[in-house]
Amino acid sequence: MGAHGTGAAIPPVDEFCTSLKLLTTHMGTLTLSPTPPAALPDNDSVPSTYYNNTLFDLVKVGLGSLGIVTEVTLKCIPAHNLVEQTFVLTRKQAQEQINGLLQRHRHVRYMWIPYQDAVVVVTNDIEKEDAADNLGEKPNVSSMQDGIEKNVHQFEPLTNLLLRKRSNFSKEQVQGMGFGELRDQILSIDPLNVEHVKECNKAEAEFWRRSQGFRIKPSDELLQFDCGGQQWVWEVCFPTGCYESNNGNDMKFMEDLLNEIELHGIPAPAPIEQRWTASSSSLMSPAYSPKKDDLHCWVGIIMYLPSSDEQQWKEISLMFLNDYCTLMKRVGSPVHAVSHWAKLELPNSSKDLQILKEQLRTKYPVHYFNYARCILDPTNLLSNDLINTLFGDPANDFLLDQYRNSSTST
Secondary structure, eight states: OOOOOOBTTOOOGGGGEEEEEEEOSSSOEEEEOSSOOSSOOSOOSSOSSOOOHHHHHHHTTOTTSSOEEEEEEEOOOOOOEEEEEEEEEOHHHHHHHHHHHHHHOSEEEEEEOTTSSOEEEEEEEEOOSSHHHHHSSOOSOOOTTOOHHHHHHHHHHHHHHHHHHOTTSOHHHHHTOOHHHHHHHHHTTSTTOHHHHHHHHHHHHHHHHTTOEEEEEEGGGSSOOOOOSSEEEEEEEEEEEETTEEOSHHHHHHHHHHHHHHHHTOOOOSOEEEEEEEOBOOTTOTTBOSSTTEEEEEEEEEEEOOSSOHHHHHHHHHIIIIIIHHHHHHHHGGGTOEEOGGGOOOOSSHHHHHHHHHHHHHHSOHHHHHHHHHHHOTTOTTOOHHHHHHHOOHHHHHHHHHHHHHHHHO
């Protein structure tokens, strides 16, 4: 589905695929790679091995509709340690410093906090052999691993707020909770009350100010954070210039999004996560571009489902899907934002559905995708309601293509 990390010079994971095997319903198993072999098989009716640049670039993010991927070869790098720095900027500082941060660091993540002038910045870089080289000119902050006493100090804004709001919790109980659990417990008190969410976000901003510092760990233990329990998440992707010249779409989008959230009183909890990647050659990737140095921005909004109350879940879901997502669609339209495939939900209204389908046909080679669906899976066995609704009957595009070919030949 085009999974991605963060790093202005690092593409989504599908770009690291060097070959794959695809089990299809009609053509058997195909072996795909970007480079054709020296000689194709003699049997050209239904070859067991089929190489094709365009098909390979289509299948890498094939939405599960072209076949079952049974084997993938990925380009990897050796395991390594990362030096992670966490610090908090104002919104103005975050806007002013973003280009320098993207150029200077291997990985950069922003976590914006609605209703607070605070942006949590997390950078990661490969640890150098000389430990002193990793420090350089850095803020005078303590390590994030200074022991129990510092952890208690870090968590005080959240633990104190929970104890004030919930008298049935003891001090010992709340001190045993992790960051995500504390936030869930606080939000569960009144998750759709804007003033209550503001209090929670304020406590979270202070938690991060007290958590500034460095840590060094293996790469598979970093590049992540405690995002809590059950939740709604929607993430979009849009172009923002190129690696050497960011056109500012990323910061304009965030400025507009936060202004709209705060203007309309959306009870938006933290964080709004913002990441960057290089482009992908996969034709159906949200970050597709023929230019390798193009820069893409990914932004995810979130609403937590902090309790088991079914009515509360329903109310939060309606607020997220109807109000919050609609707002982000409106903000994302000028920059041609499209959804991360794994987080796409079908709209409720026929008008919004038609708009979405038109956006997809503008962004992606839908005709070719449907043609491939029809060739590789002619009975439409591998598709589902989402794919069929968004892209229609693949036979329609196939028959249209056949008609065009016959008209041309006559």
